[in-house]
Amino acid sequence: MERKGTDLTAQQVWQDLMAGNMRFVQGLFMGRNLLDLRQSLARRQAPKAAVLCCSDSRVPPEIIFDQSLGDLFVVRTAGLVLEPTSIGSLEYAVAHLHVPLLVIKGHECCGAVTAAVNHPEGEEGNIGAILSQIAPAAAQARETRATGRDLVEAATDQHLKNLVGILKQASPIITEALENRRLVLAVTKYFLKNGRVETLLSVDF
Ligand SMILES: [Zn+2]
Secondary structure, eight states: OOOOSOSSOHHHHHHHHHHHHHHHHHTOOOOOOHHHHHHHTSSOOOOSEEEEEOOOTTOOHHHHTTOOTTTEEEEEOGGGOOOHHHHHHHHHHHHTSOOSEEEEEEETTOHHHHHHHHOTTOOSHHHHHHHHHHHHHHHHHHTTTOOHHHHHHHHHHHHHHHHHHHHHHHOHHHHHHHHTTSOEEEEEEEOTTTOOEEESSOOOO
């Protein structure tokens, strides 16, 4: 019978990702035999975590967590905005690949959040659809009276926290997995200069 998902617990996966991030920070990447790994993964995948992160070229989760082929099931959209197909992709990882951990990984200096902050009137078309999902967080951040870069970071933090509610409201599959503790959610932010990933909300293992 086919084995379901990873054998690791959410906490073990989290520790593994944090250890990988520390290697990334220090520039000490783990050596891997990708040829053997590619062969062993040809028939099936059992990723240990799903990651929702920005499309920004500077924030690839596989590199930032020093992971390899088959380790992460990744959904990337500008500003981490969620719509049915991206939510469905995360649901697939939870319901069919049985990942024990879902990491929301936002980042410092996000262009999508900056655009949402600078253009409260919105924008036409598909880019406008991205900004409109971030707009409520931008409005909440303005209430803090922060300005400039601080305002963008406050809006980013607020948006990342808001994503939890957006995800739960839109996905009975993910909500049920969280309630039954088959899934743990980690809300994090990546810092471009020092390379660290830090939690924005405490992770409930
Ligand atoms: Zn971004």
